[in-house]
Amino acid sequence: MEYDKSVVNRLKRIEGQIKGVLNMIEQNKDCRDVITQLSASRSAIDRTIGLIVSMNLEQCVRENIKNGEETQELVKEAVNLLVKSR
Numbered sequence: 001m002e003y004d005k006s007v008v009n010r011l012k013r014i015e016g017q018i019k020g021v022l023n024m025i026e027q028n029k030d031c032r033d034v035i036t037q038l039s040a041s042r043s044a045i046d047r048t049i050g051l052i053v054s055m056n057l058e059q060c061v062r063e064n065i066k067n068g069e070e071t072q073e074l075v076k077e078a079v080n081l082l083v084k085s086r
Contacts, residue, residue: 001056010048017041049085053078 057078
């Protein structure tokens with residue numbers, strides 16, 4: 001699968017968020033602030049997972065339709081990946 005540049009940019013932002021959390025911990029910042037930033041990072045990761053799964057599903061469905069193949073299993077697999085990621 002070819003990944004869109006937006007996915008890479010999202011992951012770089014998440015990387016920056018995680019580095020920020022590490023700095024907060026090293027500076028002994030308040031736990032509420034640390035948890036807030038970790039929650040934001042987790043949400044960003046969840047959204048990125050959804051984006052990657054949807055992009056992959058779209059590409060695979062298009063390919064299967066082009067080849068005259070069924071798409072039901074692809075959809076089931078995509079849903080399972082999303083459920084597994086939670």
